[in-house]
Amino acid sequence: MSPLDRKEAQVRQLLEGPHPAVPAGLATAARTHGRRLLRRRRALRRFGWALLWAAAAAFTVWAALTRPWVVPPSEVSPPLQGW
Numbered sequence: 001m002s003p004l005d006r007k008e009a010q011v012r013q014l015l016e017g018p019h020p021a022v023p024a025g026l027a028t029a030a031r032t033h034g035r036r037l038l039r040r041r042r043a044l045r046r047f048g049w050a051l052l053w054a055a056a057a058a059f060t061v062w063a064a065l066t067r068p069w070v071v072p073p074s075e076v077s078p079p080l081q082g083w
Helices: 003-016 026-066
Strands: none
């Protein structure tokens, strides 16, 4: 008997045998656990979006105040005056 046939026979025996009893509150516990997970994921997602919007707003305010796209004046030589 090959190992594959032996494993198949064991699986068939498990499936045909008596099934274990399911605890009474299993469905209720699974539902409350699932709701808790969904609430947690939704809260984390909202927090992430709020953090992203806050970072974008902070960057916009910083960019508007410091104007990093403007070239600073050259300080290589002093300006010539009185010629």
